[in-house]
Amino acid sequence: MTAFAILAVMAVGVGLMLTRRLPTAFALVLLSVAIALIAGAPLTGDEGSVTGTVLQEGAPMLASTMVAILLGSWLGTLMSETGIASTLVRKIVEFGGERPSVVAVGVFAVAIMCGSITGSAPAAMLAGVVGIPAMIAVGVPPVVAAGTVLVGIAAGLPLELINWQFLSDAIGVPVSTVQHFQLRMFPIAVVGGLAYILIEMRRRGTRHTWAVRVPAGGADGGSGPEAGGGPDAEGGHGAFTRAARRRERRGDAPWYALLTPVVPIALALGLEIPIVPSLLTGLVFALVTAVRWREMASTALRSLYRSFDVAAPPIVLFIAIGMLLAAVNLPGAVEALSPVVTAISPSSPLLFVAVFAVLVPLCLYRGPMNIFGLGAGVAGVLISGGIYPPPAVLGLMASYGQVLGVSDPTSTQTVWSAQYAGVRPERSMLSTIPYTWAVAIAGLVLTVWLYLL
Amino acid sequence: MSAPTSGAAEPRRFAPAERYAELAALGDVELGARMLAAAPTHEGRSPERLRAWARTAIAVGTEMAGDADAAGSGAEARVAESTGGLRRDEVLLAEYRRRARGGTVVLYTDALDYARTVAEAAGWAADFPREAVRAAALDHECAHRLLHGPRGRDLRRRLDHTAAAVGRLRVRGHVVGADEIAAHAYAHRRGRMRRSPLLLTAAVAATLAHAGPPAPAAPASVPSPGGPA
Numbered sequence: 001m002t003a004f005a006i007l008a009v010m011a012v013g014v015g016l017m018l019t020r021r022l023p024t025a026f027a028l029v030l031l032s033v034a035i036a037l038i039a040g041a042p043l044t045g046d047e048g049s050v051t052g053t054v055l056q057e058g059a060p061m062l063a064s065t066m067v068a069i070l071l072g073s074w075l076g077t078l079m080s081e082t083g084i085a086s087t088l089v090r091k092i093v094e095f096g097g098e099r100p101s102v103v104a105v106g107v108f109a110v111a112i113m114c115g116s117i118t119g120s121a122p123a124a125m126l127a128g129v130v131g132i133p134a135m136i137a138v139g140v141p142p143v144v145a146a147g148t149v150l151v152g153i154a155a156g157l158p159l160e161l162i163n164w165q166f167l168s169d170a171i172g173v174p175v176s177t178v179q180h181f182q183l184r185m186f187p188i189a190v191v192g193g194l195a196y197i198l199i200e201m202r203r204r205g206t207r208h209t210w211a212v213r214v215p216a217g218g219a220d221g222g223s224g225p226e227a228g229g230g231p232d233a234e235g236g237h238g239a240f241t242r243a244a245r246r247r248e249r250r251g252d253a254p255w256y257a258l259l260t261p262v263v264p265i266a267l268a269l270g271l272e273i274p275i276v277p278s279l280l281t282g283l284v285f286a287l288v289t290a291v292r293w294r295e296m297a298s299t300a301l302r303s304l305y306r307s308f309d310v311a312a313p314p315i316v317l318f319i320a321i322g323m324l325l326a327a328v329n330l331p332g333a334v335e336a337l338s339p340v341v342t343a344i345s346p347s348s349p350l351l352f353v354a355v356f357a358v359l360v361p362l363c364l365y366r367g368p369m370n371i372f373g374l375g376a377g378v379a380g381v382l383i384s385g386g387i388y389p390p391p392a393v394l395g396l397m398a399s400y401g402q403v404l405g406v407s408d409p410t411s412t413q414t415v416w417s418a419q420y421a422g423v424r425p426e427r428s429m430l431s432t433i434p435y436t437w438a439v440a441i442a443g444l445v446l447t448v449w450l451y452l453l
Numbered sequence: 454m455s456a457p458t459s460g461a462a463e464p465r466r467f468a469p470a471e472r473y474a475e476l477a478a479l480g481d482v483e484l485g486a487r488m489l490a491a492a493p494t495h496e497g498r499s500p501e502r503l504r505a506w507a508r509t510a511i512a513v514g515t516e517m518a519g520d521a522d523a524a525g526s527g528a529e530a531r532v533a534e535s536t537g538g539l540r541r542d543e544v545l546l547a548e549y550r551r552r553a554r555g556g557t558v559v560l561y562t563d564a565l566d567y568a569r570t571v572a573e574a575a576g577w578a579a580d581f582p583r584e585a586v587r588a589a590a591l592d593h594e595c596a597h598r599l600l601h602g603p604r605g606r607d608l609r610r611r612l613d614h615t616a617a618a619v620g621r622l623r624v625r626g627h628v629v630g631a632d633e634i635a636a637h638a639y640a641h642r643r644g645r646m647r648r649s650p651l652l653l654t655a656a657v658a659a660t661l662a663h664a665g666p667p668a669p670a671a672p673a674s675v676p677s678p679g680g681p682a
């Protein structure tokens with residue numbers, strides 16, 4: 001009975017998020033309190049209470065993730081300010097220009113790097129601010145241009161240190177376990193992304209237009225104060241002065257600075273350095289290689305403060321997810337939910353793949369399998385109930401992450417990329433989902449093979 | 454497809470008359486250079502460099518048109534007409550979709566009407582008659598088709614942009630947007646137009662700049678064309 005009440009509350013929560021009556025983070029906090037109360041938790045007290053356990057202990061539960069997010073956002077902001085990301089894209093366009101597929105694959109590679117540094121919309125902007133219009137200018141159809149950036153940052157996700165920390169904190173496995181799975185997921189995501197680009201380019205062909213675009217002033221520059229830039233259409237008298245201003249802000253970065261995005265991952269994988277020092281080293285590398293000595297301290301501080309804007313939404317979300325995890329891990333909730341979830345969860349490996357492959361759409365539109373939302377709670381229940389070993393839950397959620405990172409038309413990176421390319425997010429979803437669904441199924445097979453046989 | 458702001462041909466406000474006069478006083482090379490300046494990847498380039506590229510692209514486009522005149526080559530692509538060229542943040546006049554099995558040119562009649570209205574507002578009705586704007590769109594896309602072949606390689610060779618150099622080894626780079634200027638010049642020459650379509654493109658850009666990110670147009674908020682803003 002308690003179980004059904006909790007499930008009903010969860011359904012209401014999904015409804016609130018889906019209809020956008022409430023921001024996801026707020027809905028999750030309310031949901032956490034409601035679940036705790038239904039599970040019979042006392043309002044106050046040291047052990048398993050609403051205020052003590054769910055709110056007080058839950059809020060900082062993902063603190064390590066939050067620090068990683070802040071550092072990743074800082075590095076991303078720095079890569080944008082110093083022109084590292086735009087220089088990478090510019091070089092690719094110059095080299096591959098007359099072959100749109102080559103340009104798209106090149107931007108895909110840059111997006112993988114950006115996605116390994118930071119997540120969601122900031123990563124998409126890093127690769128896409130120059131990359132999307134450049135792809136369109138050489139003949140890539142807009143919907144494919146948006147999709148290319150999205151599959152790129154999703155393919156970078158398995159290498160993203162923030163993501164390792166998050167999955168480690170949320171699922172309760174060591175970072176090394178996350179690495180173990182994600183390093184095997186990475187080639188699958190890369191193959192899926194390449195398949196998307198090459199097949200869709202072949203299917204849709206190239207496109208050249210006679211068109212005049214309003215420059216996306218509000219989207220330029222990725223983030224920060226000037227992102228709300230005024231409505232100045234290009235081709236007008238201010239074009240040169242604006243170009244000069246932009247050159248000042250982010251001229252060509254030197255070639256060795258372009259190695260910045262691979263520094264953190266190389267340290268974390270190659271030298272087994274922990275996540276925070278790996279990201280810090282990447283920051284220092286970017287500052288030393290791409291910023292003049294005299295401006296270093298001021299650039300560092302300015303980009304750090306700007307990155308708080310970028311990092312605020314995910315950090316707020318992770319505070320709420322911590323509370324949700326604390327709530328579903330309360331003894332009362334575990335006791336109530338375990339039998340129900342055990343009964344409906346597929347036990348054989350074949351069924352695991354089949355059932356969860358069918359349930360893939362549940363991670364879209366802020367659905368219950370979205371790990372950056374209620375999905376974290378579902379993962380908590382699957383683990384606390386002892387239904388699957390934690391690494392298998394990790395594999396499940398990481399596989400779903402590939403779908404929602406690309407195709408979810410409500411996620412910020414999808415909305416930004418699609419609109420920046422001039423297409424509706426739903427069209428972007430329809431274009432990418434056959435490929436991301438296939439990647440997710442491959443991830444489920446990988447999960448079974450690694451952890452359930 | 455992004456939703457058109459409205460079915461009407463004039464959903465946006467127009468630019469002030471001085472702005473049009475200012476544009477009309479510019480030469481094709483300057484107009485082309487400004488178009489390049491707005492293209493992605495050219496943020497850091499000097500105006501001189503962009504003007505040189507614009508000059509080359511215009512020369513290539515004009516030559517292509519001269520050869521096409523001599524050969525009497527017609528369009529090989531299928532042509533379709535459509536509406537929906539007036540979009541939230543774009544005026545799409547024409548589009549060439551190239552696939553393995555032949556291409557299609559789509560003319561967006563509402564956007565072409567809009568461009569024609571802008572030309573009237575600017576006082577250039579005689580320079581850009583309705584039929585000429587339509588023909589320019591067809592020629593523009595025809596140029597894109599030709600640029601996929603040896604003409605594109607010719608353009609690239611003559612732009613002579615060095616993307617990377619190691620010692621004496623040079624890698625020639627792609628110049629984003631040069632094909633666009635060549636296509637404008639091609640249409641200019643092919644259509645025997647008095648002014649280059651580059652001017653029309655710049656004027657449409659000016660109206661978008663003036664109106665800002667276009668709001669969903671309420672008919673009442675549209676001032677009369679050419680009026681003070």
Ligand SMILES: [Zn+2]
Nearest residue numbers: 209210633636
């Ligand atoms: Zn064109």
